[in-house]
Amino acid sequence: MKTPETIEFATAVRTPGRKTASELRLQKSVPAVLYGPGIENNVHFAVSEIQLEKVLASKDAKFIQLNLDGGKHAKAIVRTVEYDPITDRPVHVDFYALSDKVKLTITVPIRLTGTSVGVTEGGRLYQPLRELTIRCTPGKIPAEFMVDITKLKIGATLKVNSLKTEDIDVITPGERTIVVIRPPKGGIGGLGEDEEGEEGEEGAEEGAAEGSETSSKEGDSESTEN
Known part of the structure; x- marks a missing residue:
C-alpha cells in the first residue's frame, strides 16, 4: 500500500482573536492551530485557504509539513475543520502533530x-x-x-x-x-x-x-x- 503524500504548508504568525481571524479570512487565509505529541503549547498561525481546500478535496490521506515561524517545522495531519454554515468556506482548521512512536x-x-x-x-x-x-x-x-x-x-x-x-x-x-x-x-x-x-x-x-x-x-x- 502506498504511503500518504506529504504536502508543505507555508504559515503566517497570528494572534488568537475574533478580529484578527476575520481579517485573515478577507485575505483568503484560514486561522489554524497545531497541537499533539511534542507540542507543549498550542501554536497559532494561518494557512492559505486555496492550499487547504486542495488537500481537503483529495480522497487519499495526506501528511502536512508545516513550515512555522523561526525556521521550525512540524509534521501533522488535518484533524478537524470548521466551515461557515452559509458559504461553506473553511473558517478554522486544527492540525495534529505526528510522532513516530505515538499511535493515532x-x-x-x-x-x-x-x-x-x-x-x-x-x-x-x-x-x-x-x-x-x-x-x-x-x-x-x-x-x-x-x-x-x-x-x-x-x-x-x-x-x-x-x-x-x-x-x-x-x-x-x-x-x-x-x-x-x-x-x-x-x-x-x-x-x-x-x-x-x-x-x-x-x-x-x-x-x-x-x-x-x-x-x-x-x-x-x-x-x-x-
Missing part, C-alpha cells in the same frame, strides 16, 4: 482492486462501506486501504473482520460489510438477511457504487493521541 486514529478511504468473478458473470457490485477507521503509528498509515475483490463470486459478502492487517488496529466494527456481489437483476437472490439488512441501512451509498469496480471515498481525517 485516522480514517482512510477503501479502494477496491481487481475484477470480481461474480461481476464477470453478470453480478452487481455494491459497496456499503467506503472508508476504514484504523489506529497505528504514522509510518504504518496507508494513503488508502486496498481491498482485492477478484475472488468474490455472486452472493459473496466481504466484511471488515476478513481484512488482513499488519501493525494496524482496525477500529471499524468487524461485522460491517465492505462489498457485496448481488445476483443479476431478475436472478435468484443469494444474500442472507444479515447482508440485506445492512445494505438497506447504507442504501444511499450503495446506489452510487453500482456498476463500479474501483472506488474510494473522501473522509475527514480524525486522530487521537495514544
Whole structure:
C-alpha cells in the first residue's frame, strides 16, 4: 500500500482573536492551530485557504509539513475543520502533530482492486462501506486501504473482520460489510438477511457504487493521541 503524500504548508504568525481571524479570512487565509505529541503549547498561525481546500478535496490521506515561524517545522495531519454554515468556506482548521512512536486514529478511504468473478458473470457490485477507521503509528498509515475483490463470486459478502492487517488496529466494527456481489437483476437472490439488512441501512451509498469496480471515498481525517 502506498504511503500518504506529504504536502508543505507555508504559515503566517497570528494572534488568537475574533478580529484578527476575520481579517485573515478577507485575505483568503484560514486561522489554524497545531497541537499533539511534542507540542507543549498550542501554536497559532494561518494557512492559505486555496492550499487547504486542495488537500481537503483529495480522497487519499495526506501528511502536512508545516513550515512555522523561526525556521521550525512540524509534521501533522488535518484533524478537524470548521466551515461557515452559509458559504461553506473553511473558517478554522486544527492540525495534529505526528510522532513516530505515538499511535493515532485516522480514517482512510477503501479502494477496491481487481475484477470480481461474480461481476464477470453478470453480478452487481455494491459497496456499503467506503472508508476504514484504523489506529497505528504514522509510518504504518496507508494513503488508502486496498481491498482485492477478484475472488468474490455472486452472493459473496466481504466484511471488515476478513481484512488482513499488519501493525494496524482496525477500529471499524468487524461485522460491517465492505462489498457485496448481488445476483443479476431478475436472478435468484443469494444474500442472507444479515447482508440485506445492512445494505438497506447504507442504501444511499450503495446506489452510487453500482456498476463500479474501483472506488474510494473522501473522509475527514480524525486522530487521537495514544
